[in-house]
Amino acid sequence: MSFALEWARLWVVSFGRFLQFVGRVVGSIYSGKVLGFFGEALRQAGILILGSSLIVFGLVFVLGLQCGIEGAYAARTVGAPYVSGAITALCDLREITPYAFGYMMAAKVGTGMVAELGSMRISDEVDALDAMGINSLIYLCGTRLLGMWMIIPFVYIGAIAVGFIGSYIAVVLQIGEVSAGGYFEIFWSFQDPVDLLYSTIKGMAMATLVVIVGCYYGYHASGGPVGVGTATAKSMVANILGVHAIGMLGTQIFWGGNPRSPIGG
């Protein structure tokens, strides 16, 4: 019993520390202090685009193909291959792209940040920054969050396009039971810009979580190179829990009460 209480107390304490960290990083952006390092934020944005976006697109593309074949076979099951577009539209735009995006952001960007910031921390580079009078929290974490916010909407919309292309390849070119025109007619009528907005909000929330978790675990790493590895592994657990929670809540809030499909009244 006392063990469980102790465990719960530790959990609450570390969660509180995490929230405090989030408050300080977001506060540094909100108060405009991070603009002193705007060049660094641009550099981080550039690293994100050049280093990570292709890998993220890769997973989104594979899962888009997956949506396509599942949709094509499910539509054939009910004897209407023509409507595979309805399934892929819902699957790609609303669910699979945000999840695939969140997973790959966590794997590539999140753990990469933990490894990078953690190695800076254990080789005392972070303390050196502080000693030079540079606020290391703003310089390292605030700039990464700002850089990510500047470009992620565009990367995310690019990812959606990649997922759409994957589904198109699977349904029209590979399975080939519906013509391109017939596919697109159903496909576009089962989505509208509001769905795209909702989906982007989900993707943004996941990316924000991933970057903040990555910064938190990296900034607070300790215990030498081994500690950095452990912190990297731990950050992935937090990311997986968070990405799924955001995905579930987002779906419930945006589409739970209103399916937003062009059927009936």
Add this chain to the structure above:
Amino acid sequence: MQPVAQRAASATFEFAETVGSMGLLTARTMASAVTPPYPYGREFLAQFLFAVRLCWFPMIIASVAFTYGPAGVQAAGFLNLFGALDRLGGLFVLTVVREFAPLVTAIVIAGVAGTAITADLGARKIREELDALQVLGVDPVKNLVVPRFLALMLVTALFNIYALIFGTFGGVLVTLQYDAPLGPFWATYFDNATVTELWASLIKTTVFGGIIAIVCCYKGMTAKGGPEGVGRAVNEAVVMAFMGIGAFNYVFTQALLATTPELTVVR
């Protein structure tokens, strides 16, 4: 700055080399698992319990969330427009058993247990414990990789069952949310469930477990020194594991659906 073509060529070469080495490690692991002696029983049990202890909670959250959202809310909203909410059960067999439960299991095992294995082996590598083992005449593949390989294959297949149960629970939640009776849900669920589907799901997750174990062990055992070494190894391992899972998932599902047409009959 090297020319782009040269950089792309060297990146491609590096990638091919990594994949080839992983193939070799897979072959060595399998050969070493079936040739006597078998000293890895204790380590196998330890790794199995380690993975179960780490993964059970993320697993539950992830499988409920993943099936409640895509397969539950979206599909139920769509079906409800036709007044055919009872068909949700059949759809759950199609999506959850075939697709989402294996995928979400693999993602959680790779993200939670796989990263922990890479961090562990990477730490041993840079502390030169692996070299010390080899000097002592202990084969790292037989004593470290084989138990992890077998344990992860077993754990992934086992957790797939849990993902199925909790995933179906997500569907039950959605049905209750629409104030619909559960009887029709279960009726269409069991009408559409086939043994082939379950076997395919288990085989798929077993292979996922093998992929995750090989990728994560390889990256851990080849971790480089320096402050960033282990963290970078974990990063590369999880990226490669996710891509491997996605690619194998696509090939397997396509092959399964194309070769067993009885799965695509609605009942």
